[in-house]
Amino acid sequence: MSSSARTRVVQFGLGSIGLMAVKAVLGRTDLELAGAIDDDLKKVERDVADLSGLRRPSGIRVSNRPQEVLGVKRPQVVLHATQSGLADVFPQLSYCLEAGAHVVSTCEELVFPTVRQPRLARDLDFLARSKGSVVLGTGANPGLVMDTMALVASAACLDVRSVRVERIVDASTRRESLQRKVGAGLTRSEFRRGLSKGTLGHRGLLESVHLIANGLGWDLDKVAEKVTPVLSPRSMKTEFVTIRKGEVAGIHHVCKGFAERKEKIRLDLQMFVGVKKPGDQINIKGKPDVTLSFEKGVAGDEATVAMLLNMIPAVLEASPGLRTMSDISVPRFRA
Amino acid sequence: MSSSARTRVVQFGLGSIGLMAVKAVLGRTDLELAGAIDDDLKKVERDVADLSGLRRPSGIRVSNRPQEVLGVKRPQVVLHATQSGLADVFPQLSYCLEAGAHVVSTCEELVFPTVRQPRLARDLDFLARSKGSVVLGTGANPGLVMDTMALVASAACLDVRSVRVERIVDASTRRESLQRKVGAGLTRSEFRRGLSKGTLGHRGLLESVHLIANGLGWDLDKVAEKVTPVLSPRSMKTEFVTIRKGEVAGIHHVCKGFAERKEKIRLDLQMFVGVKKPGDQINIKGKPDVTLSFEKGVAGDEATVAMLLNMIPAVLEASPGLRTMSDISVPRFRA
Numbered sequence: 001m002s003s004s005a006r007t008r009v010v011q012f013g014l015g016s017i018g019l020m021a022v023k024a025v026l027g028r029t030d031l032e033l034a035g036a037i038d039d040d041l042k043k044v045e046r047d048v049a050d051l052s053g054l055r056r057p058s059g060i061r062v063s064n065r066p067q068e069v070l071g072v073k074r075p076q077v078v079l080h081a082t083q084s085g086l087a088d089v090f091p092q093l094s095y096c097l098e099a100g101a102h103v104v105s106t107c108e109e110l111v112f113p114t115v116r117q118p119r120l121a122r123d124l125d126f127l128a129r130s131k132g133s134v135v136l137g138t139g140a141n142p143g144l145v146m147d148t149m150a151l152v153a154s155a156a157c158l159d160v161r162s163v164r165v166e167r168i169v170d171a172s173t174r175r176e177s178l179q180r181k182v183g184a185g186l187t188r189s190e191f192r193r194g195l196s197k198g199t200l201g202h203r204g205l206l207e208s209v210h211l212i213a214n215g216l217g218w219d220l221d222k223v224a225e226k227v228t229p230v231l232s233p234r235s236m237k238t239e240f241v242t243i244r245k246g247e248v249a250g251i252h253h254v255c256k257g258f259a260e261r262k263e264k265i266r267l268d269l270q271m272f273v274g275v276k277k278p279g280d281q282i283n284i285k286g287k288p289d290v291t292l293s294f295e296k297g298v299a300g301d302e303a304t305v306a307m308l309l310n311m312i313p314a315v316l317e318a319s320p321g322l323r324t325m326s327d328i329s330v331p332r333f334r335a
Numbered sequence: 336m337s338s339s340a341r342t343r344v345v346q347f348g349l350g351s352i353g354l355m356a357v358k359a360v361l362g363r364t365d366l367e368l369a370g371a372i373d374d375d376l377k378k379v380e381r382d383v384a385d386l387s388g389l390r391r392p393s394g395i396r397v398s399n400r401p402q403e404v405l406g407v408k409r410p411q412v413v414l415h416a417t418q419s420g421l422a423d424v425f426p427q428l429s430y431c432l433e434a435g436a437h438v439v440s441t442c443e444e445l446v447f448p449t450v451r452q453p454r455l456a457r458d459l460d461f462l463a464r465s466k467g468s469v470v471l472g473t474g475a476n477p478g479l480v481m482d483t484m485a486l487v488a489s490a491a492c493l494d495v496r497s498v499r500v501e502r503i504v505d506a507s508t509r510r511e512s513l514q515r516k517v518g519a520g521l522t523r524s525e526f527r528r529g530l531s532k533g534t535l536g537h538r539g540l541l542e543s544v545h546l547i548a549n550g551l552g553w554d555l556d557k558v559a560e561k562v563t564p565v566l567s568p569r570s571m572k573t574e575f576v577t578i579r580k581g582e583v584a585g586i587h588h589v590c591k592g593f594a595e596r597k598e599k600i601r602l603d604l605q606m607f608v609g610v611k612k613p614g615d616q617i618n619i620k621g622k623p624d625v626t627l628s629f630e631k632g633v634a635g636d637e638a639t640v641a642m643l644l645n646m647i648p649a650v651l652e653a654s655p656g657l658r659t660m661s662d663i664s665v666p667r668f669r670a
Contacts, residue, residue: 024493144490148665152487155479155645155666156638158359217670286668288637291630299623303491306622310490317662327652330483330661331490333621335552 006032007312010075010101012092013082014038014051014062016175017106020305021079023052030335031309034073039064066092070099077315079308080105084203086117090124093135097127102134102315104308108204110137111147112211112324125322134315136323138331140303141167142204145294146267147211148325150282153292154216160286163212166268168297170275171250175301176240182250182271183229185241191229191248201227202269205255209265213257215326220265222258227251230272238273249273310334341367342647345410345436347427348417349373349386349397351510352441355640356414358387365670366644369408374399401427405434412650414643415440419538421452425459428470432462437469437650439643443539445472446482447546447659460657469650471658473666475638476502477539480629481602482546483660485617488627489551495621498547501603504632505610506585511575513635517585517606518564520576526564526583536562537604540590544600548592550661555600557593562586565607573608584608645669 009031011022018038025031026049036048041064043051049058063069070078078096083089086109093110096103113121128135137143146165154160171182183191183200194200206225213220232249235242243249250272257265280294314328325331344366346357353373360366361384371383376399378386384393398404405413413431418424421444428445431438448456463470472478481500489495506517518526518535529535541560548555567584570577578584585607592600615629649663660666 140491148490149487151665151667152484154668155483156475156633156641157668158637158641158644160668160670215665215667215669287641288634290633293628293630295626295628298491298625302493302623306491306493309493326665326667328664330486330550330663330665332486332550332661333489333492333495334550335495 006030007077007316008032008034008073008075009077009079010035010037010069010073011048012037012066012078012080012096014040014043014048015081016177017301017304018081019052020301021081021308022048023054024305024309026054026058033058033060034075035069036060036062037064037066037069038062066095070095070101074099075101077102077104077312080107081308084108086110086113086120090120093124094127097131097133097135100131100133103136104311104315105135105137106139106304106308107137108139108142108207110135111139111142111204112207112214113137113322115206115210121322129321132320134318134320134323136311136315136328138307138311138325140298140300140307142208142211143307143325144303144331145280145298146269147208148331149292150212150284151215151326153282153290154284156290157284157286157288160216160284162264162285164266164268164283165281167270167280168275168278169271169300170278171271172238172273178271179238179240179273183248184238184250184273185243186248188229188248195227201251202253202271205253205267205269208267209255209257211324211326212265218259218264220257220259223255225255227253230270232274236274243273306333307331341365342412342651343367343369343408343410344412344414344647345370345372345404345408346383347372347401347413347415347431349375349378349383350416351512352636352639353416354387355636356416356643357383358389359640359644361389361393368393368395369410370404371395371397372399372401372404373397401430405430405436409434410436412437412439412647415442416643419443421445421448421455425455428459429462432466432468432470435466435468438471439646439650440470440472441474441639441643442472443474443477443542445470446474446477446539447542447549448472448657450541450545456657464656467655469653469655469658471646471650471663473642473646473660475633475635475642477543477546478642478660479638479666480615480633481604482543483666484627485547485619486550486661488617488625489619491625492619492621492623495551495619497599497620499601499603499618500616502605502615502632503610503613504606504635505613506606507573507608510636513606514573514575514608518583519573519585519608520578521583523564523583530562536586537588537606540588540602540604543602544590544592546659546661547600553594553599555592555594558590560590562588565605567609571609578608641668642666
């Protein structure tokens with residue numbers, strides 16, 4: 001492929017997902033990494049290839065001046081992976097759009113932003129349209145396993161009464177930040193405090209519930225979330241944390257959507273150390289019932305990076321504005 | 336929903352799928368059945384509700400004059416379910432497009448028509464564009480289980496080396512025409528003759544292979560199909576056929592796509608009487624591997640009718656022309 005046919009991308013955010021994305025982009029012949037942005041001074045000025053564990057330098061040095069990078073490099077698409085809350089990332093997304101770039105982002109709230117941030121969502125949609133750009137929030141979860149996949153499975157049904165998705169993730173195989181996020185190794189009271197301070201827990205389940213409801217054309221009248229700790233039946237140890245018997249091994253997060261007093265959507269996410277049988281299962285009650293399982297479950301981090309890259313062509317083709325996974329073309333790997 | 340917000344549809348083709356579609360449309364408040372077309376004189380002039388096994392008359396009588404029905408009723412969408420070959424249905428599709436209607440069709444070749452009928456596909460695309468209409472071929476298989484679903488599962492992958500799908504259908508639970516189509520009850524020599532005359536076998540596996548390859552951006556250099564009979568280990572009987580020991584219980588159809596001498600896609604379809612464990616399984620070898628299973632398999636006829644109805648909103652939103660399942664928005668049930 002000639003270099004002119006390559007899609008120019010900038011990576012915004014160089015945490016573990018961002019660095020995996022950099023590595024993936026540098027390995028592709030159809031994508032060209034044009035810049036990398038992060039505000040961590042330990043990363044600034046370093047070659048992103050080096051940060052990603054690659055031997056061969058990329059020539060792309062990390063900058064903490066997003067507007068400058070975007071203005072000079074003029075990427076077609078920004079891969080954005082910084083924070084979970086739309087209010088936090090709104091200025092970053094604005095810089096991207098102002099520079100005329102499309103954005104594919106792992107920001108969890110952006111997967112269905114009109115729930116928690118209706119005003120910001122409207123502003124973002126307006127800005128994107130005015131610039132002819134597309135903004136999309138995606139990822140493995142939210143973005144694929146517990147929402148988009150359930151929507152696609154529902155296409156086999158002449159009627160859908162309810163949707164249930166259960167995802168069980170073995171936290172011991174995941175990165176340190178995820179083990180910390182699910183509270184592995186905390187006492188029960190530390191867990192409670194972390195929850196109330198918002199430093200613990202998974203973001204995006206609420207967004208997945210709304211993405212499904214909206215995709216199916218359902219008006220929910222109530223959504224209820226509940227997070228409880230999963231306690232360890234014995235002492236356990238991972239690369240990063242030590243868990244004593246009776247302490248927290250991880251999290252059990254359930255989010256339900258109701259319409260006309262009936263439970264229509266139930267998303268059940270368990271992420272803890274010591275999972276015996278990881279897996280994802282989608283159950284649709286309808287005409288006919290459909291049960292769909294991912295054997296061993298979908299690897300969260302790798303699939304999130306995959307979704308970032310795989311949605312690039314869809315975003316390039318979509319009509320301008322704030323899009324969701326249900327109003328964009330069928331997600332898929334593209335060579 | 337007010338009647339003005341309803342989508343006006345005409346059902347073209349009143350075989351078993353078409354009649355199931357009629358029944359489904361008549362049960363929906365967001366769709367309005369405006370007409371029904373079939374050339375079977377035993378059906379012409381009869382009320383479609385009656386033909387579909389409904390008690391309450393619909394007031395819609397079957398006509399064998401498609402141009403008249405389409406011209407007078409002016410449907411927004413035609414649900415088309417007549418034959419498998421594009422050459423056979425081309426005039427029917429033209430009538431629909433000429434009347435300004437979008438078309439969602441179960442015609443198997445239309446799922447990826449550029450393979451077997453590149454000229455007709457081009458003509459159809461041209462006609463659809465000139466009329467501002469969309470034409471889409473879909474169904475459970477081809478259309479969802481062995482192709483679109485595999486594409487969506489691949490979105491979790493940073494790289495895909497190969498895609499395998501296995502579908503095992505218990506033919507004894509299916510309609511008579513399917514049991515006949517898979518050769519249940521034939522002798523081996525009758526099966527061979529049926530195959531060579533083209534009266535036996537499943538249509539659409541080749542189209543699914545190409546839909547996957549195209550969706551993933553792969554250029555195949557060879558596609559190979561093989562159909563063999565599944566022989567019955569004992570005497571069996573269904574509602575419609577009697578099978579003696581050693582005679583044909585059904586079909587085993589494999590279609591493979593190769594690129595650079597490697598097998599990249601393998602679709603393996605078994606439909607026979609006496610299946611012990613029906614099911615659908617998608618295996619992607621890549622980064623990471625993904626294995627996805629439909630427990631008990633997706634019910635073919637019901638899901639085909641579901642796809643016809645569920646793709647209506649996607650077709651109404653898509654840009655004009657000949658579309659495939661991979662360049663239209665995410666398929667899903669819509670209430």
